[in-house]
Amino acid sequence: MADKNQEQIVEEGGLEALLMLLGTSTNPTIHRVASGAIANLAMNDLNQVLIMSKGGAQLLSKIAFKTDDPQTLRMVAGAIANLCGNQKLHVMLKEDGGIKALFMMAQSGNSDVISQVARGMANFAKCESRGTIYGHRKGRSLLLEDVALTWLIANTTSTSASTRRHIELALCHLAQNEDNTQDFASSGALKELVRISCESSREDIRNLAKKTLKLNPIFRAEVQRV
Template identity: 75%
Template sequence: MKLQESHQLHQKTVNELDSLKAEYNVLLADKAKLRGELDEVRQNLLIEGKQRKAVETELHKLKKLVPENDDDFEILYKIFDFMFAVGLEKILQLLTSGDIDVQIHAVKVVANLAAEDINQEKIVEEGGLDALLLLLRSSPNTTILRVASGAIANLAMNEVNQCLIMNKGGAQLLANTASRTDDPQTLRMVAGAIANLCGNEKLHAVLREDGGIKALLGMVRSGNSDVIAQVARGLANFAKCESRGIIQGHWRGRSVLMEDGVLTWLISNTTSAPASCRRHMELALCHLAQNEDNARDFISSGGVKELVRISVESTRDDIRHLAKKTLRLSTTFKSEMHGEWP
């Protein structure tokens, strides 16, 4: 009996030893596989680093060709040809380069690529939007802030991208950028980006909560007509979405823009604004006036008289027609005018 037990114990030990040997062999194979994969990753990183260095070197050679005013499209397109040759992924990697000159010229290329609809989806898929937002968050360079804001404005022409920009905190970053600079060109780009976001009714509540509308109005401090034109365009987009939402039954009530002092600003500045600003201001007034819950604000502020003036004096036929239609359909405005306007 003891001999049998001893034999069984020996056999059990042998089996366990064989099992451990098998597991050890598996671990050795796994280790060899992992070592091979690690070597491959290291090799890829070395290749990636060399490619990145080559792109940076070429970009250094080309950077003197890039015009400061971005108007020399022939030269820019020569750079585009080079960038397409190395690939969009490599371009976007340069946005995080430690060389400020490389960053500047890379973001200029991305901004121009983003102006084309065909490139926008790919830029976002490759992480370009995240890289641009990171530049707004961290870069102290005025040129980078200006061009990155312009690139985001281009991407914000697309409804899907608008939602992504908002979800990633883009409105807050744009508002913060506006508060950090007095450069008119940067403010124009930031205002343009926010104006595009204003064209999406679904984003209005968050846009306002994140300080987008406050920042938009704050940028009129620049006194620059191009900046003010973008501010007015944003307000017109916002008001148009509101009036369309009311017509479609999405919501009703007094415009949130009234609480931000928009009506007072529009009435005070429409007649004296340059033509590029005036048409947006007039459209904003017409769209705000289409909301019957805004009627009392228009009456108390003199907005009805401004609407009458627009219906007669606007240089745009479509805006004159819209103002007349708005006055004609509002029972409150008709009562206020007492037959003074046909």
């Protein structure tokens, strides 16, 4: 969807109409189509803020818990994954149930849905890492308050190449935050990071994992001890 078309849709009230359909319709087809349209709109920063301010994450999360249709879940997960790419919205996204909905959708068993969930984790972790590096946020990752590390570790050997790539990136970015060090050391995530640094099919991810391990003195000591 071109940016100009997106602007026109939003200006003419299309976003509000889509959100209203999510909240009021009981038609599964409408849920799927509306979620897909919102996912497209959620690729734009300004639209992301609008979607969140109008309760979009809450509505998407409710649909996620209502449906077992893989196509609808893929659209909903894609929309939330796009919202995960805006660090300013992370606290609200978590409070509105978006992260919980992602992990719930991961249990669907559908590879396309799981790939979108993994992309959401990678987007969230990358934005958090960037925010921490630039001093815009402090503290342990919001993802770690849920079951992120457990889920990421369990799915690092996914048969889907795109899911593996997103998970490897998520782990690398989460590891860049020193406040997550203890979680990595105690959960097995550090072991996965070491494996990624050697075995990832992508050279850029192997290099990112190696750099992350090298920069953290506790990681370095743990790796040398093993």
